[in-house]
Amino acid sequence: MKTPFVMAISFLLLAFAAKPLVGSRLHDINGDDVRADQEYYVLESGNGRGLTTLRHRGDSCPLDVAQVTSAPRTGKPLKFKAYNSSRFIYEAVDLNVKFSIVDSCSDSLVWKVDNYDEERGKWFITTGGNEGDPGAKTLLNWFKFERIGTSDPATYRIVYCPSVCASCLFLCQNVGVSFEDSARRLVLKADYEPVFPVVIFPAEGAAKCESRMPVHYNS
Numbered sequence: 001m002k003t004p005f006v007m008a009i010s011f012l013l014l015a016f017a018a019k020p021l022v023g024s025r026l027h028d029i030n031g032d033d034v035r036a037d038q039e040y041y042v043l044e045s046g047n048g049r050g051l052t053t054l055r056h057r058g059d060s061c062p063l064d065v066a067q068v069t070s071a072p073r074t075g076k077p078l079k080f081k082a083y084n085s086s087r088f089i090y091e092a093v094d095l096n097v098k099f100s101i102v103d104s105c106s107d108s109l110v111w112k113v114d115n116y117d118e119e120r121g122k123w124f125i126t127t128g129g130n131e132g133d134p135g136a137k138t139l140l141n142w143f144k145f146e147r148i149g150t151s152d153p154a155t156y157r158i159v160y161c162p163s164v165c166a167s168c169l170f171l172c173q174n175v176g177v178s179f180e181d182s183a184r185r186l187v188l189k190a191d192y193e194p195v196f197p198v199v200i201f202p203a204e205g206a207a208k209c210e211s212r213m214p215v216h217y218n219s
Contacts, residue, residue: 026089028200029153034089039077039100039203045155050075053103054183061105062128067184076101077203083134083164094142094164096131112140125186134164155197
């Protein structure tokens, strides 16, 4: 019988992409281009839960990335930085995701894929990643936004499938939510599992934008 760790390793894929592909620009809920020099909230489409930091499953640091469960529902603001330091953020292009608010683990609030949690059989998204320097040493720190459907405002899924290193071994899965230790923590999920749909709100004037999306926060 395969152990959870062996099963997790079976998801490893060999990357042959030598260069990330450039798609359309990311759009916020107003239809405006998402920019690297601005702050945004990322909320789940439909229920309005934003993202925040949460105590690690076993230690204080680094902090896990999780959905908020109480007000303010927007969570903490985020900034994006593309692998090529582009002024605008594009779909399906490797980027760093970083919380803007300093927390108890202030050394780094850049997202990364944590070490495999054998007890829970999952790869969690946590903080403590490295910003920039695309390549083999920073492979765990790169995420992508891919558009879901053709609706307006734009709805995206978050993907971990880095293209910044040719011939590197890496996981290639969607980012989703798992209820762990009384919290809705972000984890890697297989393609056959439900997609985690998100929309992007500009942090400036976010309250005005919220009226454009049906929100059922207590669901």
